[in-house]
Amino acid sequence: MxxxxxxxxxxxxxxxxxxxxxxxxxxxxxxxxxxxxxxxxxxxxxxxxxxxxxxxxxxxxxxxxxxxxxxxxxxxxxxWKQAPLLPQDPYERAQAHFWAKFAEEKVRQSVVEAMCSSGDEKQKAVKLAVEAFEEFEKELKRRGTKFFGGETIGFVDIVAGCISYQLPVHEEVGSLKILDSSKFPAISEWTRNFLNHPLINEGLPQKDQMFAYYSKRSKEIAYQKMSHKTV
Structure with missing residues (x-):
């Protein structure tokens, strides 16, 4: 070690x-x-x-x-080769990179955009976020495994992992709803599996502290966006 x-x-x-x-x-x-x-x-x-x-x-x-x-x-x-995060097969490795990039650029960023927007911009951002989640849902169902990495947590799971504990806070701060368990059963199950892992759940930020931070942060971002529009 x-x-x-x-x-x-x-x-x-x-x-x-x-x-x-x-x-x-x-x-x-x-x-x-x-x-x-x-x-x-x-x-x-x-x-x-x-x-x-x-x-x-x-x-x-x-x-x-x-x-x-x-x-x-x-x-x-x-x-560190133990407990590999990325697949050894070149094709599967490329797929992992693709979905990790998708998780960052389409899933996480669209949620943050929705949280920090208002009016028509919020509606557009929520729509984009839901569409991104739909693609994620399809991929999880196609794989039919506990995690994106198979039966163990892998590269894509770690990149997308913030969804599991931050999304409820983002939804509350932004007064929006993205992850409907009836519409996204595979993602909802993935979230539960991910958070049930003791090493994942250990030491996560407290929800009330995250809510306070993101409430302030969303206002800062909204103000910055408004300032750019008036320049």
Whole structure:
């Protein structure tokens, strides 16, 4: 097992991107040191480790920093071979990358857009989110497995995992409904299976704290969007 001194993770308590990395490290049994960053008051060390974006997560392995959550996941899977996240078969590996990209760009981002919008923009964003969930539902049903990774949690599950615990908060903050269990039974079952895993459920942010954060954050984003329109 890797010693904690060789692996450090810089994150922010509510960041779904940092959470992805935590899950991957836990599932592979890698000990690590976690360093909490303040999104609104970033440390000089974080800015030194990620000078291009200045964002979390940053994984530091043997003194070398790696940024961007999906790239970090790939790095972890390459370095630590136990409990593989990505399939070995080249085609299945490509499919995993495709659905991970879909989960990030279509599923998660459309939900955040819906939460932070109003009026016609909100309706459009909700429609796009529902359409993305429909595609995800079809893929889960096609696979017929417990997870996207088969019977164990894999790369796509980790990338899409924030849906399981953040979506109810986003829906509440944005006064919207996306995940209807009667319409999306496969995703609903996947969510339950994912959260029932002890290493996944361990140490997740509290719902009331997430609600307070995203209520504030959604107003900030809405204000930024409005400011751009008036420029």
């Amino acid at each position: 890797e010693e904690a001194g060789g692996v450090k993770l810089f994150g922010f308590w509510v960041s779904p991107f940092a959470q992805r990395v935590k899950w991957a490290l836990k599932l592979k049994g890698i000990q690590y040191e976690y360093i909490e960053e303040d999104k609104y008051n970033k440390s000089p060390l974080l800015l030194k480790l990620n000078p291009v974006y200045g964002k979390v997560p940053v994984l530091v392995h043997n003194g070398k920093p790696i940024s961007e959550s999906i790239i970090i996941l790939e790095y972890i899977d390459e370095v």
